[in-house]
Amino acid sequence: MAKRLPEDIETLVSNLEDLDYYAILQLDSNADYIEIRTQFHECAQRYHPDRFLSAAFDEERAKIYSVYKRMTEAYRVLFDPELRVAYDEGLRGGALRLDPDLRARRLTGAARSLTSPFARLYLNAAKKKFDAEDWRGAAIDAELGLSIEDADALKDLHTAAVRRMVRSGESNHE
């Protein structure tokens, strides 16, 4: 008699291509980032292939693996604010998965040096404001980024913004 996988996994396997990222992680579409992370960790404890090392057959291992791989994909996208925005937009048009090209998006030099996607978000916002000569806004965003990650790219931008802010303050007084 063939060994069987727990029913919830069989269900996930057969519905895999009909589930969006929120559904596969059993999340609400308005879940916040802490909920996303906690829920992913819960799923990992339950569905990680390590739990099924005793599965005798390659076929079962492959099923577990495919489910868990989709979960990590969902987590990677939903936990990254930029990717999540792109995904939510696509999802409204019926795309259950984010386009592979967007998923494998390239990061530029400064953004790459940051580990946290949230710090990266602040870095990008600060850069935009800096380019628009909003020195104060840029400095605030860089500082918010620094509260998440102590990165050189954020520090440099912060210093530059503060310097411009001081300089423009001086010229206003003249």
Added chain:
Amino acid sequence: MAQEHQFVLGIDLGTTNSACAVVQAGSASVVRRGDDRIIPSMIAARSDGSMAVGLEAKRERLLDPVNAIYSAKRLIGRRYSSPEVTKMIESVPYKIFEGRNESVMVGFGGRKLSAVEVSSYVLKYLRQMAEEALGQRIRKCVISVPANFTDSQRSATRISARLAGLEVIRIINEPTAAALAYGYIEDMDRRIAVYDFGGGTFDVTILEITQNVFEVLATSGEMFLGGDDLDEAILAAMLTQFEEEHGVDLHKHPVARARLRSVAEEVKIELSETSQVSRYIEGVLPDQGKNLNFSLTETALRDLIGPIVQRTVGVCEEAMKIAGIRREQIDEIVLVGGTTRIPIVRETVQAIFNRKPQTSINPMSVVAVGAAIQGAALVGLLVPMADGGVSAPSMNATAVLLDVTPRSLAVRTLGGNVDRIIERNSVVPVEQTRLFTTTVDNQKYVRIEVCQGESASFDENTKLGEVLLSGIRPAPRGEISVSVTFEINTDGLLEVRALDGQTGQEQTATMKVLGGMSPEDVEAMISKAESEGLLEEDGHGGSVVAR
């Protein structure tokens, strides 16, 4: 027959020394043979043609340095032409040459072995040691590797274990294992610095643990910085004294030097416990009867080795910089490696991180203990798959470890730069696909070169291998696109696939891993080992591996 308890051996296969541990009755213990818990990662050919492993091999090395292989970990899974192998060729007395598929071979005592086989002898020795201690056959293991090991080094280590008759149920990063040994998995949100100062290498890794996810924030190190350098510094003092007293420069006497080096190592180890050590070495040059009376105080040792230990400071600072954290943000410091037993090293660590390091577990076996704990956890949390009956996974106290990719994976682009397909610190498994187009008219094939590392220049990273996709339909450049998919599975192993979706007939090519072995080679090696009885019981548990 009652089913025996299934032990999972936790193995720390080190550059200089190795150790193994198992979890028994809920607690982890280091496997020992007599008083020996730490086995030199060394094999040697005796003059009668037999093979010595471990301590025996270390003794053989004193007599015949050319025929003793050590530091095979520096060679395993690397390409022959890599800078690390080139450096090894310059610095070791044994022969290193190129095998098939750019792999590395060593020659000694009239035989040729791949680096993978050398390590398999050490692993087999550990396996037998554990079987003797536990009185049963051991088939499964968790084996640790440095956090910065590449895909090919991990695969090669796995093959070594297979050759030694062991199934690897998980490859674990050494710093993760060390943190597990201290039980940090139970804690929430911690940052840990693992300071690993071994016999031949120095590494520092900064880990962040959040709800059982072990994330490597940064790992830095020096490949050639370890306890051996400290021995060399003490040896240099001995050589100077000898020359002053006898007017003989021992640099041209390798056997005398090898002997003094092993005395230097003993002196170093003893000075961790006492304030002064004296040694009288008779007949340094046997035929001339010249003796050396050497003594060293702990204070003098500090002067000798201080500058070398100081080199670890910059490496730690670099790691914190890469991780983007200040030292105040690190919660614990874990010490790994025999060199961290030296008082000046501990003081240096404390000064770097402004915090006292953890010392309650022996730094020489902490990695093996952590690997054993992970092995027991993996077996313990398996989901029972009762026939017919469906059981949901039970949420027990032991947690699944989530690994992330330690290094980015990239392909070469025009101009020798890289295009990263998978960024470092992605939770595995991860699959990413990107489209590439042909760059010349009527291009017949696409060659995709793969590397691992963080540099923007391809050649500064570690090249892993390449995929060749041929039979492409002739077309103007840019018209044909090829999709390249990178997938890293839960074991951290990489698969690269290239797909030409436009010829109508899709074709996939899989990467050829350089410095690695083809599946056929591996199978051939395993069947050879089986036919020679290498994988079976020897009947005796001596430290000799007969051939």
